[in-house]
Amino acid sequence: MSTASPLIIALDYTSLDAALCMADRLDPARCRLKVGKELFTRSGPDVLEALHGRGFEVFLDLKFHDIPNTVAGAVQAAAEQGVWMVNVHAGGGRRMMEAARARLEQHALSTHLIAVTVLTSMQAGDLAEVGVSATPAEQVERLAVLARDSGMDGVVCSAREAERLRALCGDRFLKVTPGIRPATADAGDQRRIMTPAAAMAAGSTHLVVGRPVTQADDPMAALAAIESELDAR
Numbered sequence: 001m002s003t004a005s006p007l008i009i010a011l012d013y014t015s016l017d018a019a020l021c022m023a024d025r026l027d028p029a030r031c032r033l034k035v036g037k038e039l040f041t042r043s044g045p046d047v048l049e050a051l052h053g054r055g056f057e058v059f060l061d062l063k064f065h066d067i068p069n070t071v072a073g074a075v076q077a078a079a080e081q082g083v084w085m086v087n088v089h090a091g092g093g094r095r096m097m098e099a100a101r102a103r104l105e106q107h108a109l110s111t112h113l114i115a116v117t118v119l120t121s122m123q124a125g126d127l128a129e130v131g132v133s134a135t136p137a138e139q140v141e142r143l144a145v146l147a148r149d150s151g152m153d154g155v156v157c158s159a160r161e162a163e164r165l166r167a168l169c170g171d172r173f174l175k176v177t178p179g180i181r182p183a184t185a186d187a188g189d190q191r192r193i194m195t196p197a198a199a200m201a202a203g204s205t206h207l208v209v210g211r212p213v214t215q216a217d218d219p220m221a222a223l224a225a226i227e228s229e230l231d232a233r
Ligand SMILES: O=C(O)c1cc(=O)[nH]c(=O)n1[C@@H]1O[C@H](COP(=O)(O)O)[C@@H](O)[C@H]1O
Pocket: 010, 012, 036, 061, 063, 087, 116, 118, 119, 120, 121, 156, 157, 178, 179, 180, 188, 190, 208, 209, 210, 211, 212
């Protein structure tokens, strides 16, 4: 089932059972689900089948970053399992992203392919330590333009960069933004954060939300509060 909701709930759980327990409380008409490294490494592709069977569109977030041939094969494997979206690291460069795009086209696979720019957990000091003297905003901009030119459908960035990317790359270029924190939620390890309503106003096309819902005392109430914040816009 496809949904008009921008919400993607990150199922960052340590077991398939725990992830499905949450999925069974959620509604595919109201959100999409994200499967990341921890859950996929524990459960393997079974989790995809289980979530697809429940009617959810799934973002497989494995952030592939390798040589072009390897990434193209991994992206093909993800798409052949029917995921709605898959991501690679833009830092893998133009040839890597182009190879992934070409592979999807060769096999007529319509999975959305997006590239991670600068992780939302990073700020200027973290970039400096890995040899990047640009600010996060500048580096996101550089990688987003490279991703667009390499055939990506969009990027993962923080909502703080979404407005600039909308101006640079247009409305149809997807801006998938983690680091979403309702005003009262803990930032945790995230650094470039924004509230759900502010992120949508800034031009995010999709909001990735994990712990503010999954670790809440009442996850359904936390999700409902985010939905009403978005509805009130
Ligand atoms: O690609 C991602 O989904 C991602 C990119 C990024 O820059 N930052 C980021 O937090 N994520 C993912 O988004 C989710 C955010 O979860 P919470 O911080 O719990 O809301 C996690 O599953 C991260 O792996």
